[in-house]
Amino acid sequence: MRQQDMAASIAFDEIGRNADRAFAYALLARLASKYVVAAYRLYGVATPLERVLNMLGPQEVEQLATDDSEKAAQLRNRLEELHGVLAEFSGSDHVSTLSTSRLPIITRLVRRIQGNTEDLGDIIENMALTRDADFASLVSSCASSLGLGHSGDVVASMHD
Amino acid sequence: MPACTINTEASPQFRQLRENWKRNGYPNIDTDLADAFKAITENIQAKKGARVQVGPIGGEIEVYKYRQNSTDIQRGASYGWRIIALLHRPTGTMYPIIVYPKTQWSNAAPGTIAAAVKEIRQILGYCISPGCDGRMVITNPAEVRWDGGLADTKRQCEKCRSTQWISVPSLAATRY
Numbered sequence: 001m002r003q004q005d006m007a008a009s010i011a012f013d014e015i016g017r018n019a020d021r022a023f024a025y026a027l028l029a030r031l032a033s034k035y036v037v038a039a040y041r042l043y044g045v046a047t048p049l050e051r052v053l054n055m056l057g058p059q060e061v062e063q064l065a066t067d068d069s070e071k072a073a074q075l076r077n078r079l080e081e082l083h084g085v086l087a088e089f090s091g092s093d094h095v096s097t098l099s100t101s102r103l104p105i106i107t108r109l110v111r112r113i114q115g116n117t118e119d120l121g122d123i124i125e126n127m128a129l130t131r132d133a134d135f136a137s138l139v140s141s142c143a144s145s146l147g148l149g150h151s152g153d154v155v156a157s158m159h160d
Numbered sequence: 161m162p163a164c165t166i167n168t169e170a171s172p173q174f175r176q177l178r179e180n181w182k183r184n185g186y187p188n189i190d191t192d193l194a195d196a197f198k199a200i201t202e203n204i205q206a207k208k209g210a211r212v213q214v215g216p217i218g219g220e221i222e223v224y225k226y227r228q229n230s231t232d233i234q235r236g237a238s239y240g241w242r243i244i245a246l247l248h249r250p251t252g253t254m255y256p257i258i259v260y261p262k263t264q265w266s267n268a269a270p271g272t273i274a275a276a277v278k279e280i281r282q283i284l285g286y287c288i289s290p291g292c293d294g295r296m297v298i299t300n301p302a303e304v305r306w307d308g309g310l311a312d313t314k315r316q317c318e319k320c321r322s323t324q325w326i327s328v329p330s331l332a333a334t335r336y
Contacts, residue, residue, distance in 0.1 A: 058210065058211055061210075062211075065213060066213060080270075084269075122208060122210065122225075122227065125242075126210055126212050128269075128274070129212055129214070129225070129273065130214060132273065132274055134281060134288075136214050137281075137286075138173075138277065138281055138284075139214050139244070139246070139258075141173070141293060142171055142246065142257035142258065143221060143257075145172055146170055146246065146257075148246060148255075
């Protein structure tokens, strides 16, 4: 295994662990009825979620999006599942109730999670767009319409 | 932060999509886009700007994706517009090429996104058969059928010759 691939593999493991942790706490947070428990579990969601986002810079997102290994596919699926549960949680009545809490920490944590859920959604969208051959073809056509070069490269890459 | 100039009129696809959304429930799209472009002109990373890898496009062109609030949706940036633009690095010119409302991509699953890309391609008059990048044209002689008060026109791909019944209002004979 090349050194670069090994580094990517280790990074994927770390992102996956944090995604798992955020996922587990998100499930638990849905069940929290007491504010103190909710605050603890929301913190348990927010912190690993931020770690995931911090580790997914533009370069890592491109790498993960274009990696065809089974490990990368599993991680992409895991991130989609995490986003699904967080998006549902962020828009739930339970979160609306928590947001009205007099504990400012809960309101802050909910906002952090909602904002980061949007950012995670953007990352997943970007990866899906990168892997979508129809999107590449569309962008290629648009580039050609503008008379911009290199659109041939895009088409070529779709058929590799 | 890097700045750029924005050419909003150069892309026929972008003009067509903008007109489509304006006619179909988003009358304030021009105001929303003006707001986004003002910010992007000053900083290409504004409006959550992120580079999207589309094949080895590299070289002189980069693809960017932005998100912008919609006056007509009024539910925050996560439910607003998504703008795809090409940056021509030698001239520092950004060309918006695709715009779509987020409400139609309610979740980020690849299947949903693929369906949305297909819808955009259909609005723009491209063939949606797998692997084909041909253009759909009205059959000769033209065939029209009525479905729930909407007129569907039969189209045929210039390249793969597949046919489709298309009822998207904006498709009405827009050719460029």
